[in-house]
Amino acid sequence: MNSSPSQKSGASRRTFLASTMVSTMTLTLLERQRADAATPPLTKDTAREPLRVTLRINGRDQQLALDIRTSLLDALREHAGLTGTKKGCDQGQCGACTVLVDGKRHLSCLTLAAAAEGRDITTIEGLSSADGTLHPMQQAFIDHDAFQCGYCTPGQIMSAIGCVNEGHAGSDAEIREYMSGNLCRCAAYPNIVDAVNDAKTKMQKA
Amino acid sequence: MRPFHYSRADNASAAIAAQQAQASIDKNEPSVFSRSQYLAGGTNLMDLMRIDVMRPENVTDINGLSRTPSGNIQLGSKGLWLGAMARMAEAADHPDVKQAYPVIAQSLMLAASAQIRNMASLGGNVLQRTRCSYFRDTSYTACNKRNPGAGCAAMDGVNRMHAILGVSDQCIATYAGDFAHALIALEAVVDIAGPNGSRTIPFAKLHKAPGDTPHIETTLQPGELITAFVVPPAPFAKRSLYLKVRDRESYEFALASAAVALDMDGDTVREARIALGGVSALPWRARTAEEAIKGQTLTDGVLQAAANTAYAESKPRGDNKFKVELGRQTLMRALREAAAMEI
Numbered sequence: 001m002n003s004s005p006s007q008k009s010g011a012s013r014r015t016f017l018a019s020t021m022v023s024t025m026t027l028t029l030l031e032r033q034r035a036d037a038a039t040p041p042l043t044k045d046t047a048r049e050p051l052r053v054t055l056r057i058n059g060r061d062q063q064l065a066l067d068i069r070t071s072l073l074d075a076l077r078e079h080a081g082l083t084g085t086k087k088g089c090d091q092g093q094c095g096a097c098t099v100l101v102d103g104k105r106h107l108s109c110l111t112l113a114a115a116a117e118g119r120d121i122t123t124i125e126g127l128s129s130a131d132g133t134l135h136p137m138q139q140a141f142i143d144h145d146a147f148q149c150g151y152c153t154p155g156q157i158m159s160a161i162g163c164v165n166e167g168h169a170g171s172d173a174e175i176r177e178y179m180s181g182n183l184c185r186c187a188a189y190p191n192i193v194d195a196v197n198d199a200k201t202k203m204q205k206a
Numbered sequence: 207m208r209p210f211h212y213s214r215a216d217n218a219s220a221a222i223a224a225q226q227a228q229a230s231i232d233k234n235e236p237s238v239f240s241r242s243q244y245l246a247g248g249t250n251l252m253d254l255m256r257i258d259v260m261r262p263e264n265v266t267d268i269n270g271l272s273r274t275p276s277g278n279i280q281l282g283s284k285g286l287w288l289g290a291m292a293r294m295a296e297a298a299d300h301p302d303v304k305q306a307y308p309v310i311a312q313s314l315m316l317a318a319s320a321q322i323r324n325m326a327s328l329g330g331n332v333l334q335r336t337r338c339s340y341f342r343d344t345s346y347t348a349c350n351k352r353n354p355g356a357g358c359a360a361m362d363g364v365n366r367m368h369a370i371l372g373v374s375d376q377c378i379a380t381y382a383g384d385f386a387h388a389l390i391a392l393e394a395v396v397d398i399a400g401p402n403g404s405r406t407i408p409f410a411k412l413h414k415a416p417g418d419t420p421h422i423e424t425t426l427q428p429g430e431l432i433t434a435f436v437v438p439p440a441p442f443a444k445r446s447l448y449l450k451v452r453d454r455e456s457y458e459f460a461l462a463s464a465a466v467a468l469d470m471d472g473d474t475v476r477e478a479r480i481a482l483g484g485v486s487a488l489p490w491r492a493r494t495a496e497e498a499i500k501g502q503t504l505t506d507g508v509l510q511a512a513a514n515t516a517y518a519e520s521k522p523r524g525d526n527k528f529k530v531e532l533g534r535q536t537l538m539r540a541l542r543e544a545a546a547m548e549i
Contacts, residue, residue, distance in 0.1 A: 107325065162320065168320070177455075180457040181318075181320050
């Protein structure tokens with residue numbers, strides 16, 4: 001976890017678990033704590049001061065100033081500038097926002113950015129090698145024409161990597177079942193199954 | 207989404223203290239309305255907060271409890287320990303769960319999507335709120351679950367997905383979970399920690415029928431936290447399965463489901479456990495159907511009698527009439543398949 005939060009909010013965050021205050025309902029409590037720590041009196045503006053969150057994205061720590069309500073998806077797209085992760089339904093139904101958290105596929109739209117602090121987040125931008133070589137799953141999606149419009153593709157690829165790593169890509173039927181959380185409105189499903197099968201072999205060799 | 211205060215806790219007592227410290231626990235509020243909520247996987251809470259159905263002022267992140275016994279899954283002489291912070295996928299993929307309690311593994315694996323199963327905790331799963339579209343849409347005031355006393359738009363609305371068992375004239379919302387039906391069938395117990403200490407209750411006592419108070423969904427008190435489920439060993443646990451019938455093959459809620467567990471003596475049923483999902487307002491054990499097949503061989507006539515008694519109290523309402531026959535057929539098929547299992 002980030003150990004150098006902003007000067008203004010640092011004391012209260014440390015003394016109050018890892019808390020941040022955005023609700024004006026609880027001003028009194030924060031006011032008292034800040035008084036104890038001899039910080040300047042709280043105003044309404046500082047109560048809504050963004051929370052400093054350090055996210056480890058694609059192996060790199062990034063310190064972001066976020067409203068506590070920010071989802072991991074919005075943190076990635078709007079604050080970290082990583083727009084590869086897509087917003088589809090924003091309610092956990094389409095899978096377009098899939099990222100890996102500690103190696104497991106998660107929906108970034110239903111993840112609170114603050115709750116992702118201290119976890120390893122991998123997005124589509126973090127897959128290729130430094131020399132630009134694509135991840136076997138990315139290459140397989142190209143080779144098998146596993147998309148049309150491409151909007152769901154980053155989520156499909158992240159989910160497909162999770163599917164293989166979790167050991168659930170044993171057969172076409174298993175791939176379809178374990179990829180059911182990723183919708184493709186262009187219905188590229190047969191080609192996606194082919195791509196996963198192909199990349200699975202290459203990932204296992206690697 | 208409305209602003210809220212966020213804190214983190216690494217163990218149950220810190221979590222409970224955090225909610226109390228925030229001084230918003232109202233003793234008269236049912237826990238689902240509490241202004242303080244625990245955040246685990248977030249797959250239900252974040253969604254409901256975003257659509258303004260749930261409006262907590264204080265959110266305590268309890269993901270740190272994954273590193274306590276609440277994060278463990280363990281099979282021992284006293285049965286199966288399922289920590290409340292274990293994720294759905296961990297339990298669904300656990301070799302001991304799959305082997306000794308197949309109905310539990312299947313109920314989890316057939317639920318949600320791979321992503322959601324990686325995120326969602328077992329404790330949060332049993333507490334998930336209904337997917338009734340009127341409950342989820344705040345432009346309808348008539349929802350007794352959301353606005354007690356406001357009426358029920360589903361009663362004469364679009365109610366194809368709604369419940370036919372355990373309903374009241376105040377609410378026909380379906381309990382959407384699957385895992386809970388496996389737990390109630392296998393007579394699991396729930397460990398609960400709270401401001402007034404710890405307690406253990408039968409899983410069957412966790413949820414409440416809607417009755418006149420559909421907004422009170424569980425017997426949890428504000429600030430209480432589920433820490434684990436314990437499923438006792440039972441001769442019928444191994445011959446068990448979860449059959450889920452739905453509009454699409456995967457990533458969909460049940461139209462009708464059956465959790466069944468059989469202890470067989472040759473062709474005769476020595477003991478049976480049955481729960482019904484997708485059709486009920488709360489986790490639903492079908493005791494009369496269990497009695498109907500106990501000591502019997504599973505002939506077509508016996509199966510039909512069990513299915514009939516299981517759905518005898520059905521109260522279909524408009525679009526969901528089909529669930530009565532679908533539910534019966536689902537139960538009969540589940541029992542046939544369980545009897546045919548090689549164990």
